[in-house]
Amino acid sequence: MRDAVLNGTATQVDPGEETFAALESRHGLGLYVPRGITLTRGQGAYVWDADGRRYLDCTAAYGVASLGHCHPAVVAAISHQAATLIACSGSFGNDQRAQLYAELSTVLPAGLTRVFFCNSGAEANEAALKFARLTTGRTGVVAAMRGFHGRTAGALTATWEPKYREPFEPLLPGFNYIPYNDLAALEAAVTDDVGAVILEVIQGEGGVQPGTADFLQRAQRLCSDRGALLIVDEVQSGFGRTGTFFACESVGLQPDILTMAKGIASGFPMGAVALGERVVKLSPGQHGTTFGGAPLACAAARATLRILRAEQLPAQVAARGAWFLEQLRAIPSERIRDVRGRGFMIGVELTEPAAPYIAAAQARGLLVLNAGTQVIRLLPPLILTEADLAFAIGVLTEVLCSPSI
Structure with missing residues (x-):
């Protein structure tokens, strides 16, 4: 039946x-x-x-579904935008995208001034790894045991769990995995060939394991001192889920790159990467997306931000x-x-x-x-x-x- x-x-x-x-x-x-x-x-x-x-x-x-399912404000924003303009390439300006840039900038951690919109957390982490390599010219990446960053090739390489990675190896070279919250291992791992350290503030798939302030802040200092970039993955922890707009605020982090998705648009598929001043200015063609930053997704994200703040x-x-x-x-x-x-x-x-x-x-x-x-x-x-x-x-x-x- x-x-x-x-x-x-x-x-x-x-x-x-x-x-x-x-x-x-x-x-x-x-x-x-x-x-x-x-x-x-x-x-x-x-x-x-x-x-x-x-x-x-x-x-x-x-x-x-950060605001729950079918929040009236999000439904109204999507419905209105769907009848106005659904798709718009990044080659053209767009009112919804422009306003989302401005509104998102008011809640991002200090120093993150530029944003790339995509469609998921895995895409955001892929872009972050590319931007780090482009900026530093280094291929080494330090990630954490039990960390999870997605299932596309680069994001999957950063993901520790062997059952996810091993069927698809060889993946990207140069990745090193250290025990989470282990200061000595972190110190030893950030060498001259490392271009990025990628960490979650609270590991989600890894068992909901919070990072200590000492560990996360030390990662930031090591990256600054040794020429690497700190990528903070807030795909799961961002947009109010942990009691602040972003979990890194609670431990005083100022990442070079912050990735986000999930709660950004209340269930509408969207991801984003925010970049700080240590990340090189990008040129046309070095990265891109067909659907990222489309008016429909931006309208959903704008409505989500309004409710998060107003309430x-x-x-x-x-x-x-x-x-x-x-x-x-x-x-x-x-x-x-x-x-x-x-x-x-x-x-x-x-x-x-x-x-x-x-x-x-x-x-x-x-x-x-x-x-x-x-x-x-x-x-x-x-x-x-x-x-x-x-x-x-x-x-x-x-x-x-x-x-x-």
């Missing part, structure tokens, strides 16, 4: 036809582990499946995230080894595989993610209310304390 959604209400029609899930299985590449439900609608912090069941979405579609969402996330962490740490379960993170970027590390508990939470109406084998990751929309947080705590307490899961 095939699923359908009419006027926002899930129905089933045409007995004998394949379900949405069957169609995806037949024609997709099987690159994702299926969660067993088909999502067909979203509003605010909630999504609905093809059977009409509601879930609190603490995945935010991997952190992109002071980063400050709300800082306060509610602290309470959320406190409540998670109070769950009386021997299965919990650690709870860590900042704002609404949280990892609950277990003493055993997380998959059964993620499935049990889903069965109770709560969607969460994993970060590796044993970490439950929470990346909820920034608009979660106290009631939403209480519901999430209740479900996680139930599943993590249940003797039968």
Whole structure:
């Protein structure tokens, strides 16, 4: 029986036809582990499946739905722009792009004055690595163990996890991986042939591991002293997720290059790279994109920035995230080894595989993610209310304390 959604209400029609899930299985590449439900609608912090069941979405579609699903201001901006001008090459000026440049400059960390728009976090990191090589003339890159920067060739090389890299090797030469937060290893790794150090302020896929201020600030000083550029990957942690507009603000970093995506446009595909004064001025043709910086994406990003600022969402996330962490740490379960993170970027590390508990939470109406084998990751929309947080705590307490899961 095939699923359908009419006027926002899930129905089933045409007995004998394949379900949405069957169609995806037949024609997709099987690159994702299926969660067993088909999502067909979203509003605010909630999504609905093809059977009409509601879930609190603490995945935010991997952190992109920063304002929740279908925020009215973003919907209005996209709808208006879609009827005005959808596509515009970077060879031509555009009103939406120009205004986004100006508005984004008011929230970027100090010293980041130029921006390149693209379509994803992986694209942003690819561009950052190219710009660093062009500037320094050096091919060496220092990255961190458990770091994740994307799955395209350069970004994949910077990603530590061997299971992602090894099937596609040889990748780019010159990359060295050091233990995260290891000052001695960092000091030894930044040699004269290193053009860039690329780090996350909080490792996302690596288990929601916060970097120490000492480690991150030392990386900045070493890059400055030894002629390398510091690339800070804020693809997952940016745009209010950790309680400040960018996570690097909380540790006093001023990166040479900052990459961003996910929450920048509330779910509309977009990425960006911000450059400081140590990065060489680029010339036409040295990099480019067909779709990056298109009016539709820029309109969505502008609406997102307006709401983030007008509603002071980063400050709300800082306060509610602290309470959320406190409540998670109070769950009386021997299965919990650690709870860590900042704002609404949280990892609950277990003493055993997380998959059964993620499935049990889903069965109770709560969607969460994993970060590796044993970490439950929470990346909820920034608009979660106290009631939403209480519901999430209740479900996680139930599943993590249940003797039968």
